Amino acid sequence: MMRQALAWRSDAACAQSDVEDVHKFFPSGRPSTAPQQLCARCPVADPCLEFALDSPWPPNAIVAGLTPRELEPLWRERHADAHDEIRSLLGPRWKDER
Numbered sequence: 001m002m003r004q005a006l007a008w009r010s011d012a013a014c015a016q017s018d019v020e021d022v023h024k025f026f027p028s029g030r031p032s033t034a035p036q037q038l039c040a041r042c043p044v045a046d047p048c049l050e051f052a053l054d055s056p057w058p059p060n061a062i063v064a065g066l067t068p069r070e071l072e073p074l075w076r077e078r079h080a081d082a083h084d085e086i087r088s089l090l091g092p093r094w095k096d097e098r
């Protein structure tokens with residue numbers, strides 16, 4: 001089932017790019033627009049974005065042309081209910097690092 005759910009990955013534009021391009025998806029050092037250009041012509045950008053936003057961790061790479069900084073509020077919005085639930089379970093032990 002999981003394999004089928006991730007079948008879109010075989011059509012990912014980044015999966016067919018060279019290693020140097022893939023490293024540019026993890027922003028550090030010199031900015032590059034190469035990932036966004038690749039994402040712009042990727043046929044599976046929608047499921048890629050959904051997968052990243054459903055992840056239990058905030059994305060730390062460029063996904064569907066969005067930077068981690070752009071993705072974080074979308075990810076937080078997607079997980080707001082889960083965070084509220086954890087906050088209510090932990091009470092004062094909840095450490096909100098927003």
Ligand code: SF4
Nearest residue numbers: 012014039042048064
């Ligand atoms: S949208 Fe971008 S990050 Fe996502 S699979 Fe396509 S090329 Fe890769």
